[in-house]
Amino acid sequence: MRRLWRSTLDHLTPYEAGPSLEALKAQLGLAEIVRLSANESPLGPSPRAVEAIRAEAPRAHLYPDAGATALREALARTLAVGPESVILGNGADELLGLIAWAALEAGDEVVIPHPAFEPYATLVALAGATAVRSPLADYRLDLDDMARRVTSRTKAVILCSPHNPTGTIIPSAAFRRFASGLGGDPPLLVLDEAYRDFADDPEGADGIAALPACPTLIVLRTFSKIAGLAGLRVGYGVARPDIVAMLNRVRAPYNVNRLAQAAAVAALEDR
Ligand SMILES: Cc1ncc(COP(=O)(O)O)c(C=O)c1O
Structure with missing residues (x-):
């Protein structure tokens, strides 16, 4: 029989x-439900974001700006980086996928914490690469253990701070030590900062501040959590322009929709 689907799908659970x-409300007969498992904002989006969506709605028949120019420039100003260092995704989720698609080949290894945000391992498996899992120690990423697992086959290391699911942060000194320990020919270093805005510890690593010293660092952030825009799917990556250029080669041109771009710009303006 003709094999239609990739064999790796046999081992993936959706x-x-x-x-x-x-559906949950209807099933339980409740008027209001607060779902905690998806880390959605209980406060809702900024009223300015809602207004921006309304104002943009009559243009829904037009494709969005393929380069998300206004949003990229607004982010660049906020983060004090060049707009060519910013890439937008249909959620940070999509950016994880773009990294996997652009970088991973069969035989590659990706060092990830365990447990961690589940899509890391799925995307690695989908790419035919191998996830090398580093167990957490006392609910924290064990950076020494992760460093020991980096070999010449390692294509990427994924770190998450604050970590999902434990909420622990990576101290900036430890992050710097880890990044410089990767040597002169480092793998991609992905720092997932989806929950960054919820951590106010001044000792916490700041991916954007670390970028000048880390040539292969990709910082991932999202409008889903602090900005309460999970339903619109907007995330962003910040990295050196050469890395962003590679990710743009595999990105679909209209990956972030018109309403999402407008709402995210408005949310950024409403600290
Ligand atoms: C650690 C982590 N990274 C990334 C994401 C994905 O964020 P987005 O909604 O932007 O795809 C989540 C969402 O729950 C998350 O917990």
């Missing part, structure tokens, strides 16, 4: 997001 909030 992500179980659970029923929609609307």
